[in-house]
Amino acid sequence: xxxxxxxILLVGGLGFFAFAFIVMGALPWTIYKDQPEETVLQLAEKGxxxxxxDLAERFPDKFREYFGDAxxxxxxxxxxxxxxxxxxxxxxxxxxxxxxxxxxxxxRWGPVAHSREYNNALQRxxxxxxxxxxxxxxxxxxxxSNDWHVAHFNRPTSVVPTSVMPRYPWLFDExxxxxxxxxxxxxxxxxxGSWLDEYPYFEEPxxxxxxxxxxxxxxxxxxxxxxxxxxxxxxx
Amino acid sequence: MTTAIANPPVSxxxxxxxxxxxxxxxLVLSYFVLSYVYFLIALVAGLLYSMQFIQLYPFPEIxxxxxxRIRMLHTNGLAYxxxxxxxxxxxxxxxxxxxxxxxxxxxxxxxxxxxxxGIVLATVFGLLTGQAQALEWGETPIWIxxxxxxxxxxxxFNLMTPVIRFSGPMYVSLWYFIAALVWxxxxxxxxxxxxxxxxxxxxxxxxxxxxxxDLVGLFVTPIGWGLMYYFVPIxxxxxxxxxxxxxxxxxxxxFFYPLNGxxxxxxxxxxxxxxxxxxxxxxxxxxxxxTVIVNFFMTLRGSGDALRRxxxxxxxxxxxxxxxxxxxxxxxxxxxxxxxxxxxxxxVVAHAHMVMFGVFGFWILGMMVYLxxxxxxxxxxxxxxxxxxxxxxxxxxxxxxxxDLTLGGLVQGFQWKNLVLWEETVRSMVxxxxxxTFSGAAITIAQFLFAFNIYMTVTDRxxxxxIDAEPSYTYG
Numbered sequence: 198x199x200x201x202x203x204x205i206l207l208v209g210g211l212g213f214f215a216f217a218f219i220v221m222g223a224l225p226w227t228i229y230k231d232q233p234e235e236t237v238l239q240l241a242e243k244g245x246x247x248x249x250x251d252l253a254e255r256f257p258d259k260f261r262e263y264f265g266d267a268x269x270x271x272x273x274x275x276x277x278x279x280x281x282x283x284x285x286x287x288x289x290x291x292x293x294x295x296x297x298x299x300x301x302x303x304x305r306w307g308p309v310a311h312s313r314e315y316n317n318a319l320q321r322x323x324x325x326x327x328x329x330x331x332x333x334x335x336x337x338x339x340x341x342s343n344d345w346h347v348a349h350f351n352r353p354t355s356v357v358p359t360s361v362m363p364r365y366p367w368l369f370d371e372x373x374x375x376x377x378x379x380x381x382x383x384x385x386x387x388x389x390g391s392w393l394d395e396y397p398y399f400e401e402p403x404x405x406x407x408x409x410x411x412x413x414x415x416x417x418x419x420x421x422x423x424x425x426x427x428x429x430x431x432x433x
Numbered sequence: 434m435t436t437a438i439a440n441p442p443v444s445x446x447x448x449x450x451x452x453x454x455x456x457x458x459x460l461v462l463s464y465f466v467l468s469y470v471y472f473l474i475a476l477v478a479g480l481l482y483s484m485q486f487i488q489l490y491p492f493p494e495i496x497x498x499x500x501x502r503i504r505m506l507h508t509n510g511l512a513y514x515x516x517x518x519x520x521x522x523x524x525x526x527x528x529x530x531x532x533x534x535x536x537x538x539x540x541x542x543x544x545x546x547x548x549x550x551g552i553v554l555a556t557v558f559g560l561l562t563g564q565a566q567a568l569e570w571g572e573t574p575i576w577i578x579x580x581x582x583x584x585x586x587x588x589x590f591n592l593m594t595p596v597i598r599f600s601g602p603m604y605v606s607l608w609y610f611i612a613a614l615v616w617x618x619x620x621x622x623x624x625x626x627x628x629x630x631x632x633x634x635x636x637x638x639x640x641x642x643x644x645x646x647d648l649v650g651l652f653v654t655p656i657g658w659g660l661m662y663y664f665v666p667i668x669x670x671x672x673x674x675x676x677x678x679x680x681x682x683x684x685x686x687x688f689f690y691p692l693n694g695x696x697x698x699x700x701x702x703x704x705x706x707x708x709x710x711x712x713x714x715x716x717x718x719x720x721x722x723x724t725v726i727v728n729f730f731m732t733l734r735g736s737g738d739a740l741r742r743x744x745x746x747x748x749x750x751x752x753x754x755x756x757x758x759x760x761x762x763x764x765x766x767x768x769x770x771x772x773x774x775x776x777x778x779x780x781v782v783a784h785a786h787m788v789m790f791g792v793f794g795f796w797i798l799g800m801m802v803y804l805x806x807x808x809x810x811x812x813x814x815x816x817x818x819x820x821x822x823x824x825x826x827x828x829x830x831x832x833x834x835x836x837d838l839t840l841g842g843l844v845q846g847f848q849w850k851n852l853v854l855w856e857e858t859v860r861s862m863v864x865x866x867x868x869x870t871f872s873g874a875a876i877t878i879a880q881f882l883f884a885f886n887i888y889m890t891v892t893d894r895x896x897x898x899x900i901d902a903e904p905s906y907t908y909g
Binding site for chain 1: 485486487488490493494496499500501502504505563564565566567568569572596597602603608611612615616619620623627628629632633634635636637638639640641642643651680683684687688691692694695697698700701702703704707710711769772773774776777778781782846849850851852854855856859860866
């Protein structure tokens with residue numbers, strides 16, 4: 198068997214591959230198959246994010262031309278287009294959509310990722326991501342304004358000087374207004390995480406308490422921590 | 434001590450005349466040249482992409498050359514342009530000589546060559562025009578996938594025919610080739626179709642993990658090792674040290690490697706017991722790899738002089754050292770402890786470059802150094818000195834890149850964990866990214882040196898003649 202053609206072909210080639218596929222591929226599928234996969238419209242019907250309505254008010258003519266009214270159908274169409282741009286531009290190579298339960302990630306981004314967040318048509322194939330050159334985006338909804346995103350997609354360094362994100366001038370028309378793809382992408386990014394009970398989550402520049410030894414004890418960072426705590430209380 | 438290489442047991446020229454008739458040499462040479470052209474393009478793409486990280490990308494306003502798309506050109510160009518073409522060339526050389534049978538059809542071989550280039554060019558076109566699929570290493574637009582599967586099926590049919598026709602004990606390389614041809618077809622189908630049409634959400638993450646890993650582990654790795662088992666004994670003119678260890682290596686890989694995939698998505702909502710299973714299987718692979726490495730280094734024992742006399746052997750064994758380092762690293766980085774810090778960081782990028790270029794790229798380059806004079810019919814290379822420069826520049830630059838990105842990844846990981854402001858973590862990476870661009874540029878220059886050497890060797894008619902069986906050159 199170990200050196201025969203049939204042994205290598207059937208046991209090694211097909212058998213072991215099938216075994217691994219059943220254990221590591223089909224098994225997780227059977228575990229999650231009872232969670233129904235939501236369509237884009239079902240996702241949209243969970244609610245219109247504030248920023249989507251803001252986009253419709255900010256660019257009324259163009260928005261109407263691209264997506265009609267700011268309703269569920271319009272949101273579904275914008276999300277689909279935004280998702281397709283997100284994949285085509287390979288945004289997911291530098292931005293994850295997956296908050297891990299370790300490495301302080303729930304403090305930086307928000308609640309840890311849950312399997313039910315991924316059972317929908319916009320996660321086919323799933324966009325866990327592979328590298329974080331830029332921040333995680335699964336809790337991005339509402340974190341920044343539409344204006345910020347418009348400026349950022351056109352020239353990221355205009356709002357974040359150290360940013361290494363590429364420019365996307367082709368997401369804008371000749372008047373520097375986002376085109377259909379641009380509005381779709383902004384809608385998509387502003388929607389990520391809007392399904393949670395509460396959002397947005399902000400990155401807090403407070404924590405150096407655990408980071409470094411001398412600096413964290415300085416007055417300045419103590420003041421930062423106090424301010425951040427105060428902001429926390431206000432929000433609560 | 435008399436080394437085996439100093440006393441060839443058989444006449445090389447007679448041996449070649451006997452078996453070369455089985456090989457379609459223009460075909461193999463065409464595969465190598467095409468492979469190398471894609472290699473250069475993909476390296477330039479990678480270099481351009483790295484310039485985005487230091488805010489120096491030269492074409493920020495051209496949609497088709499957006500850095501995100503260029504990154505896919507880099508990875509897919511290397512996987513399907515460089516590695517696949519070079520392996521197809523190597524298989525068309527090794528399989529007929531191992532089985533003493535021609536492939537199913539020479540016309541089919543050329544048809545596959547043309548179809549495969551069509552697939553690669555269509556992939557490049559699709560990626561640059563924004564039709565990518567969200568599957569890492571398989572961003573090939575979905576309309577190309579069925580053609581690619583058909584192409585892989587034809588490859589399997591054409592190359593398996595001599596194996597099936599031949600009777601007698603099969604050499605180790607053939608085990609790897611048979612399995613790899615089946616696995617590649619299955620892996621490509623699984624990754625591209627299941628995640629697109631049948632399985633979504635978290636479960637598709639498990640399939641994507643299998644796909645990414647199997648593409649490296651069940652397509653590139655077995656063909657790479659199969660070629661090593663073929664070329665190393667031929668160049669050293671002695672058999673592999675232990676047949677038993679060869680068996681352990683092959684069957685260990687066959688069983689444990691396909692189980693590893695989920696280790697790409699640790700701490701995701703994929704069930705934890707499967708993540709643990711993938712971790713254990715990954716560590717098991719490291720033990721298997723050790724047996725293979727021991728086998729090859731025991732084979733080299735007593736022939737160490739070959740490292741100075743034979744450049745291919747040097748490429749192969751440096752690749753094997755890096756393979757061992759990669760796999761040892763893998764056994765640690767797959768643990769949940771390491772994953773907390775290094776996941777999503779540049780550490781992983783270093784790891785990917787070490788295995789794809791440092792191991793399989795090096796092996797392919799070694800294979801080209803060995804075969805191109807034989808395919809063209811020259812006495813040797815136009816310039817051995819240039820080949821020496823190519824070797825050292827590639828190795829040193831790659832090692833710099835690996836160390837640089839590994840350290841950068843650690844800095845990044847700990848800054849993330851310690852909640853340093855995001856913009857701050859990006860800023861502290863700039864020196865590492867700058868170093869990466871310089872080392873990448875050096876790697877690219879080295880490959881252009883080799884390209885020039887290939888060009889001169891092929892075109893310089895004064896070099897034509899029977900191959901020098903005993904090259905007198907000693908590499909620095």
